[in-house]
Amino acid sequence: MPPSAAAGPLAAATPQPLVAATEAVLLQLRLHKGDTRKVSWKETAERYRVNVTTLRRHAEAARRGALSRIGAGRPTTLPESAEARLADWIQRQYDAENPVSIDETRVKAKELAGVYKCRFAGEGGLPSADWVRAFDKRHAVGKRKAQPRGTERLVTAERLAAAEDLFSKWEQALGLVSFHRGGRPVTYREAPHRILNLDEGPAQRNIGCRFVLVPKALGERQSSCYIFCGSQHRQNYAAHGDPHTAVLVKPNSHIIDGQALAALLPHLAATLPGGVSADGSRLDPVALRVAQQQAFDILLLPGGLTHRLQPWDQCFAACKRAYRRVYDCWLAENGADAPFDRATWVRLLTQAQQEAFAKNPQLLANAWEKCGLWPLNPEKALAPMRAVLAAQQAQQAADAAPSAAAQPAAQPGSSHTAAKQAGKQGAAAAAAQASPDPATVAAVLTVRGPLRHQNGARSQAVKKAAVCGVCDR
Template structure:
């Protein structure tokens, strides 16, 4: 038994209207006349469906009122230009369910979320950006940078604990009701897989009071969540990274002067080549962001939440710093892999030098 698309059904209906149901049955591979009669009754409904849509299968909505309100909320978010994740859809569904008197024991499970998306023709797409083009002389710059690193390593005989990489990465923790917690994190790791405590900067004017942060991270604030010159100098007091990208703050005269005072060689990665030469960018940042996203979704769907005026309280600064600290401790294998891929201290042909390990 085969299924027919909307376009095929409408073609059969038009033929049946012109020549009769029996003639249409013989013309189109002996389709049952009962089906043809059904399709003729459904003609207006079929005309409103996508042409390639197949037969409608599966159960209908168990809570049509809830889904109607949820669909309206999604449409409002779209008009505002805001993206919506499946986790947010499920969380909002739980909130709406509390306002409906005829809904009990509604869990907004993963399966329900998928079925809701299918019923309403919704898709989740990742935001895409224009791929950064490599410089025309990228091969030459790549080779020059790696030779520079190898030359310094051979001349000074650096221990692996003194060769490192530092990078700033932004983090956003979205919540329903258009609230976003903006965070900037400075990560640093050494070639011997030692990880320095994350340097976290929240978008705040003053340091929060009565908040106890975990001792595995360093927390600061900035009105725009930037790591500016002052914070960069503060970060340098206890850290000695070896390679950084060409971010303007890393190249300021005060930063270079401080590195000279510390007798530390600073290697600036050429612009546009961090995806090839920066270990944190190559193997660490994306896995860390994915792990933090899983932590946030678990808290969003399974955590105990407090509501004020019907709106859920956002994740606290203490929650976020704890997530960052926990995830950072779990990334040992990716750090080693990143240094090897970028040829920061291994042989020029890309093979691993076991003596270094």
């Protein structure tokens, strides 16, 4: 069915230029994953010589018609009482100093939709991120305040110190014994194929699935897992992707958490030379117990610096560009209304990664080198961070100079008040310096497994790996 038919009977009486403009807008919405802020409304209206307001109204009507078909006749929004319950739950979480992420809100909204016999239009019955943002705006869910863009990547003195501490711990980890060869202990420094990193892959889509990949320090890549939301998978998704890929199915969400990590660890121990890296916020007691059973050494990265210290993050741009090319080709061949299911996503993502790594075979090796993790070269990562920190401090000093010069001269009787004010500011600065942000503190956790038996002889754990991940708590 063409996009113009989604608006129902009104489409038959719609002028042809408006129909064409609506189809163009729907195509842009598909390309931008439903983000109306990225649609060229004015340019499209001028191209087809239609009114912008009328175009917006017809495009929204066409979009609502398409979403209602996905919902199979069930309501596609939560009733007011359900939204009130969701807002109350989020507020209670914030009152308990337990911030709620967008993904957690989506999962909770899906649960309430099941209680109230309604359904969201997204794959797996999950609402979109745009719906969550609109919900926050409607209900003024108080404390989820977005950081200004780019502030999460600022280099602070605390984060620099955490990175320096990480490299000292990393150097010690490279000296740990990974396995025994002929009775001789072999360290990670001698066996870089056992140094691994784990992270979710780029190009995630709202179709109820995630992709997890483990790159090695030698520059090799090994796809690890697809996490799907649902009760069962009805086709072999791994057949569309790389070999040795696990398929995990979770009933409530496709988010990687302690449950998914605990299920993923044994698979990695069976298919890889040994090892996994984990996000620090997902290392719950169950996942830690499984890691101990599988004999993993885990090193956590400091929060706020994973874009500089995590190798897989360095490859996201190249992989996303390749995925965009592959997806645009698929869209040109199949059209904007073609169904985009999970099997198609797996196939396109695999093709995009093959193209990205074929174009630059040293992509992963260069990423490890850029992070300074392998070969070990801390200055490779620390020198740019020091330069950024110095530039930030210089800019802050330059911004503070005009304001200080513009302040009026102190009156004779106000010296005591000025001294008290300066004392308060100094005490506040000292308190801030003494209590760094917990998210910037590096955490190191070594998990050693039990003794293994080989040919009847006792030996150290054969499967061990030094791994790095994210610690965002």
